[in-house]
Amino acid sequence: xxxxxxxxxxxxxxxxxxxxxxxxxxxxxxxxxxxxxxxxxxxxxxxxxxxxxxxxxxxxxxxxxxxxxxxxxxxxxxxxxxxxxxxxxxxxxxxxxxxxxxxxxxxxxxxxxxxxxxxxxxxxxxxxxxxxxxxxxxxxxxxxxxxxxxxxxxxxxxxxxxxxxxxxxxxxxxxxxxxxxxxxxxxxxxxxxxxxxxxxxxxxxxxxxxxxxxxxxxxxxxxxxxxxxxxxxxxxxxxxxxxxxxxxxxxxxxxxxxxxxxxxxxxxxxxxxxxxxxxxxxxxxxxxxxxxxxxxxxxxxxxxxxxxxxxxxxxxxxxxxxxxxxxxxxxxxxxxxxxxxx
Amino acid sequence: xxxxxxxxxxxxxxxxxxxxxxxxxxxxxxxxxxxxxxxxxxxxxxxxxxxxxxxxxxxxxxxxxxxxxxxxxxxxxxxxxxxxxxxxxxxxxxxxxxxxxxxxxxxxxxxxxxxxxxxxxxxxxxxxxxxxxxxxxxxxxxxxxxxxxxxxxxxxxxxxxxxxxxxxxxxxxxxxxxxxxxxxxxxxxxxxxxxxxxxxxxxxxxxxxxxxxxxxxxxxxxxxxxxxxxxxxxxxxxxxxxxxxxxxxxxxxxxxxxxxxxxxxxxxxxxxxxxxxxxxxxxxxxxxxxxxxxxxxxxxxxxxxxxxxxxxxxxxxxxxx
Numbered sequence: 072x073x074x075x076x077x078x079x080x081x082x083x084x085x086x087x088x089x090x091x092x093x094x095x096x097x098x099x100x101x102x103x104x105x106x107x108x109x110x111x112x113x114x115x116x117x118x119x120x121x122x123x124x125x126x127x128x129x130x131x132x133x134x135x136x137x138x139x140x141x142x143x144x145x146x147x148x149x150x151x152x153x154x155x156x157x158x159x160x161x162x163x164x165x166x167x168x169x170x171x172x173x174x175x176x177x178x179x180x181x182x183x184x185x186x187x188x189x190x191x192x193x194x195x196x197x198x199x200x201x202x203x204x205x206x207x208x209x210x211x212x213x214x215x216x217x218x219x220x221x222x223x224x225x226x227x228x229x230x231x232x233x234x235x236x237x238x239x240x241x242x243x244x245x246x247x248x249x250x251x252x253x254x255x256x257x258x259x260x261x262x263x264x265x266x267x268x269x270x271x272x273x274x275x276x277x278x279x280x281x282x283x284x285x286x287x288x289x290x291x292x293x294x295x296x297x298x299x300x301x302x303x304x305x306x307x308x309x310x311x312x313x314x315x316x317x318x319x320x321x322x323x324x325x326x327x328x329x330x331x332x333x334x335x336x337x338x339x340x341x342x343x344x345x346x347x348x349x350x351x352x353x354x355x356x357x358x359x360x361x362x363x364x365x366x367x368x369x370x371x372x373x374x375x376x377x378x379x380x381x382x383x384x385x386x387x388x389x390x391x392x393x394x395x396x397x398x399x400x401x402x403x404x405x406x407x408x409x410x411x412x413x
Numbered sequence: 414x415x416x417x418x419x420x421x422x423x424x425x426x427x428x429x430x431x432x433x434x435x436x437x438x439x440x441x442x443x444x445x446x447x448x449x450x451x452x453x454x455x456x457x458x459x460x461x462x463x464x465x466x467x468x469x470x471x472x473x474x475x476x477x478x479x480x481x482x483x484x485x486x487x488x489x490x491x492x493x494x495x496x497x498x499x500x501x502x503x504x505x506x507x508x509x510x511x512x513x514x515x516x517x518x519x520x521x522x523x524x525x526x527x528x529x530x531x532x533x534x535x536x537x538x539x540x541x542x543x544x545x546x547x548x549x550x551x552x553x554x555x556x557x558x559x560x561x562x563x564x565x566x567x568x569x570x571x572x573x574x575x576x577x578x579x580x581x582x583x584x585x586x587x588x589x590x591x592x593x594x595x596x597x598x599x600x601x602x603x604x605x606x607x608x609x610x611x612x613x614x615x616x617x618x619x620x621x622x623x624x625x626x627x628x629x630x631x632x633x634x635x636x637x638x639x640x641x642x643x644x645x646x647x648x649x650x651x652x653x654x655x656x657x658x659x660x661x662x663x664x665x666x667x668x669x670x671x672x673x674x675x676x677x678x679x680x681x682x683x684x685x686x687x688x689x690x691x692x693x694x695x696x697x698x699x700x701x702x703x704x705x706x707x708x709x710x711x712x713x714x715x716x717x718x719x720x721x722x723x724x725x726x727x728x729x730x731x732x733x734x
Contacts, residue, residue, distance in 0.1 A: 303450040305493035310504075311448040312488075312571075313561055314481015314511040317473050328498045402498055403545040 077399050077406040085388045092384040093145065096377045097138050103373065150378035155370045160378045163363060168382055169253025170240060171352070171359035175344050177256075177279040182287035183337065189287075190294025190333070191326075197299045205291065212288025218350040221281035225354070228277060236274050238356040245270050278355040282347060286340035290333050298329040331402050338394035342387050414672055415441055417626040417695070417715065422569060422601050429612040429633070430605045431648075432622035437671045438605045439489060441622070442571045446486055447476060463569070481511045486571040487562045487591075489605075491554035495546040501557055502526060502542035505564070512565040529564035530557070533590060552583045559587070563594050570595060573605045588615065609652055613637060621645050624679040625671030631702075631712040641701060641714040643684045678716070690717050 108124045109116075125131055129140045144150070150160040193205040229237035240255055241247060248258035248267055256275070259267035301307065302325065310320050348361040364379035366372075399406040415437050422428050430438050443449040445461050447468055461468040463479055471479075488494035496504055505526040510517060513525070523542070530538035533556040546554055555576060562570060572591055576584030592615060595602050604616055612619055612633065619636050621629040621644065629642040640646045647664035666683035669675055675682050681691035699719040702712035 305488050305490065306496040308443060308448040308450065309486070309488050309494040309558070310496070310507075312446050312480055312484075312486040313508045313565060314477055314485070315507045316477060316511070319507055324496050324499065324504075328496065331498075403500075404497060404547050 074396075074399060074406045078396055081392055081395050085392050088388050089385055092388075093142060093381065094138070096380050096384075097141050100373050100377055101134065101137075103371070145377075145381065150381075151374040153367075153372050153375045155367075155372045155375070160374045163375065164360065164378050164382055165253070167358060167360040167363045170357060171345070171348055171361050172386065173254040173256065174275065174278055174282065174352070174357060174359060175341065175348060177275045178282035178286075178344055179337070179341055181279055182283035182290060182340065183333075185283070185287045186290030186294055186333065187330075189291040190298060193291070193295040194298030194302060194329075197295075197302075202295075205295070209288040209292045209295075212284045213292075215284070216350075217281050217285055217347040218354060220284045221278065221351050221354045224277045224281055235277050237277065240271065240274050240358065241267070242270050242274070278351050278357055281354075282344050282351050285347070286337075286344060289340060290336065293336060294329065294333045297332045298325065301325055301329050327401060331398055334394060334397050334401065338387075338391040341390050345383055345387070414674060415444065415625040416674075417698075418622075419627065419698070420445075420603075420620055420630075422603060424568070424601055425599050426618065427595070427602045427604065427616045429616035429619040430603060430622060431607065431609065431612050431619055433648075433668050434607055435671070436622050436668060437625040438607075438622055439573050440625075442486060442573060442603065442605060446480060446484065446571065448480075448486070477511070481508060481565050482514065483567055484569045484571070485562045485565050485567045487558050487573060487575055489573040489575075489577060491551060491558045492546065494558050495554055497546055500543055500545055501549075505529070505542065505557075505561060508561050509564055525564065529560040532563065532594065533557075533560040535560070552587075555583070555587055556590070559591060559594075563598070566598060567600055569601045569603070571603045571605070574607070575604075577606075609649065621648070624669050624674050626674075626679050627715065628680065629714045629716075632710065635702070635712050639712075641712070641719065642680075642716050643686050643718070644680045647683075647685075686718055688717060696720075 108121050108128065108130065112120055112124055129137050132140070148161045150164075152158065153160050153163065156163075189205050189208075193202040196202050225237045228235045236242060245267055247255060248262055248264055251258050251261055255271035256268055259265075259271060307320060307325060310324050311317075315324065345361060348359060349365045351357065352359040352362040353365075360379055360382065364376065364383075367375035367379060418441055420428070420430070420441075430441070432438050440449065440454075444454070444456065445468075447461070456469065459469070463484060466479075468476060468479065495501075502523070506522050509522050509525045509529070517525070526542060527538040530541055535541055535553060535556050541549070541553070541557070546557075549557065559575070570591075575591055576587035588611065591602070594600075602616075604611070606612060616633055618632050619630065620627050621636075621642065623644045629636070629640070629645050631639075631641075636645065637649070640649050644664070651664060664683055669679065669682060671679075675692070677690075677692040677694055678684070678696050681687050684691065694717075696715050696717045698713050698715050700711065700713055701719060702710060
């Protein structure tokens with residue numbers, strides 16, 4: 072019950088965050104120098120075209136009214152057409168976003184699994200050689216930009232060893248599966264096409280790994296320190312004194328409290344990952360939204376920029392909502408205090 | 414660093430381990446159960462026997478037959494001893510399953526947990542099982558801890574300052590509770606405390622600990638009638654008296670860190686009867702009273718004042734101060 076109240080509150084907050092983000096995007100789009108109409112129709116268009124366009128885009132209305140129109144369209148997924156490519160922005164987002172999301176979620180899975188594994192090993196062998204190696208790896212992982220990893224991985228695993236493909240989402244000649252979610256892995260599984268699924272996974276591994284390194288290192292450090300810290304807690308000694316088996320202590324009584332700090336930072340790491348994805352997508356020629364968004368920014372394509380930022384913003388808010396709920400599930404103290412306060 | 418600790422507990426006996434805060438009482442007992450976090454903890458040498466078996470030589474499986482069935486411990490701070498992210502039931506169940514050493518149905522485990530909570534005078538145990546430690550008061554948590562420890566029906570219970578984290582009235586209740594429950598089960602008990610009052614009321618025999626070493630051991634009446642070690646004497650004088658004298662000065666100086674104790678006798682830096690030898694050599698144990706194997710007569714002290722040659726000096730008043 073307390074948890075439901077907590078979740079309700081968080082969803083309520085999330086709505087305001089997204090609304091706030093929408094206002095910021097709208098404001099930035101209006102403040103940006105340059106006349107959007109001129110940008111759209113070109114400098115040699117006659118004045119009456121400009122005036123008509125201005126009316127059509129509601130640019131003569133007061134700002135709050137303009138925001139109303141903008142929000143209404145955005146809520147329907149209508150961000151207008153790209154000022155550069157003349158394509159429908161919403162369609163572009165729908166096409167490119169799943170590629171980035173698939174990459175980011177795959178990276179998230181890799182980083183979290185790796186981090187828990189490394190963190191646990193390091194904590195259990197604290198201050199031994201294996202712990203030191205993992206710590207050095209962590210520092211390297213944190214300070215090395217993801218594009219460096221990307222290049223190193225391509226050199227080793229794609230060129231030197233030729234184990235994995237280096238570019239794109241699928242090999243040449245492999246047809247993308249019919250679109251349901253836009254995730255090639257899931258869509259190919261849905262039609263039972265294992266060959267395509269395997270091809271998609273192979274293409275995912277290197278970019279996802281490059282993207283995962285930084286957060287894996289960070290999360291491994293946090294898992295290590297929280298586990299090592301909790302190992303010295305009296306409740307572990309008490310459980311041992313009461314005869315609870317070592318396996319159960321590790322799997323349950325140590326793991327659950329130690330997971331809390333790790334899970335808490337996953338949301339932030341995911342956001343950083345979406346940002347870093349731009350370079351990784353560029354290097355691996357990954358047709359994702361980060362690359363699309365960066366191109367839009369370079370060409371001052373306002374409609375496309377708005378759509379990309381809002382899309383990332385919503386995903387970021389959703390991921391953090393999920394993380395908050397997960398942390399509250401892990402740590403009853405959080406949901407209990409939230410329920411008591413209302 | 415703990416050194417020179419030689420403790421024996423006989424079946425059904427109540428033993429006290431007394432000393433100032435930070436002198437290594439809890440560490441000693443955690444080491445005895447082999448639940449001290451290692452690292453940073455480390456055992457260099459020594460033996461821990463329970464019913465003739467060396468606990469330190471045992472593997473995890475063997476030691477788990479003893480911990481939680483024959484020996485267990487109640488920790489000092491009930492908040493720290495309960496896992497904050499699990500309900501009481503989630504923490505209780507594995508303890509009961511382990512203690513029973515037999516397959517129990519979920520219902521049976523639950524019934525035993527409820528019975529154990531009723532045993533420690535907790536109301537509404539059904540609801541309590543679903544609660545998280547944060548939802549309980551300090552007294553309730555302490556009772557839950559005691560309930561868990563006693564649900565294992567141990568032959569030896571180590572109780573680390575039970576109730577000191579709570580206020581005085583509840584502390585007295587908790588002590589009484591442990592006392593009664595232990596009487597019923599004929600359990601041996603090691604009571605860790607810094608309070609001489611508690612020692613006098615509850616235990617049969619006392620070990621006095623200073624900076625990681627045992628300095629004196631005696632049956633409770635003998636210790637109070639005739640404290641031998643200068644530290645024990647100082648400890649007794651430090652207790653405020655109701656009749657006259659006011660608050661005493663306590664022992665001058667500060668307790669040394671037992672991780673880095675002074676050479677020789679660890680008390681020599683504060684001892685009013687300090688001799689040359691004290692800083693050079695570690696004093697051995699001197700038997701003052703009682704015979705080998707005698708359960709409640711032996712009085713031992715770890716101090717050169719009671720050595721034949723040096724001890725004579727003490728009685729003739731040639732003590733250097």
